[in-house]
Amino acid sequence: MTQLDTHGMLRGAGLRVTEPRRAVIEALEGLPHASADAVHARVAQTLPDVSLQTVYNVLHDLTGRGLARSIEPGDHPARYELRVGDNHHHLVCTHCGAIADVDCVVGQAPCLTPDDDHGYAVAEAEVTFWGLCGDCKHAVAAPSPVSIHL
């Protein structure tokens, strides 16, 4: 099990060390690609009084300081992950919103560049693969007779 130095992470980023913040980081470690709501539920297991608003605040602080990254897939709620700095992309399930990491086999940062930047100062290339995850693949393709009558 990777030992997280939550204290060092926070202090190194210039943030005060508090229980809610440590708990959010640990939640993200256990739940990669978790939504704010999922993080809140996980944090509540050990710190029942931490509000959802605080989770949003913390996630905002973490992403602002580069300790976390937010993923905003289309119409699904935002997800958060601790993997920052490495160049990886995501597989997103169009049905349930589940996310899996895809490592960029070509290695270094933006593996793609536009042929015409239209005057934009391009900072990042984001690749999202849309599809059905293992569970939804079966659920959607072959719904049980019961589920039809919902």
Next chain:
Amino acid sequence: MTQLDTHGMLRGAGLRVTEPRRAVIEALEGLPHASADAVHARVAQTLPDVSLQTVYNVLHDLTGRGLARSIEPGDHPARYELRVGDNHHHLVCTHCGAIADVDCVVGQAPCLTPDDDHGYAVAEAEVTFWGLCGDCKHAVAAPSPVSIHL
């Protein structure tokens, strides 16, 4: 100016031909990458009684029948475009949300196919380039003294 056969487009897709629908298609022709709100404003110039709800309905119908495509960039409102069927990507301004088309990307092909699909049935690879558009590049980098005191 390209003459749009709105009647043929709608009938060909199995949709009834109505003024609001023709107006939405024409709005998208004049405003590529427009938001629902922007489409509504444009439509209202000729058909003031068309509601925003109707615009949402029409956009939903058009995307459902493959006549239009929706782009959902992070936390910006959804945008719509008539360009469908060709494989192109987008440049999105992180500051104002402006969108420009990118016809093709140069770089390593492996990035457009996941090395490990994690059991997903991948349907599409979407590439989004994030950056600052021409206007925002200057506005953000060198704000005028006046704007600082807002």
Next chain:
DNA sequence: TCCTTCTTTTGAATACTTCAAATGACGACT
């Protein structure tokens, strides 16, 4: 022209996220 079905309207509701003011706690400094 009639009639069925699809569209549009109106009004409200939802989900996710952010804003704001007051209370509370971290930690730099003494």
Next chain:
DNA sequence: AGTCGTCATTTGAAGTATTCAAAAGAAGGA
């Protein structure tokens, strides 16, 4: 160890983009 200023958290509400639902209206095949 104690003080104090600044930053965090809580509480409660507001906001934005979008969707739901029921009733009235229009398209177009027979």
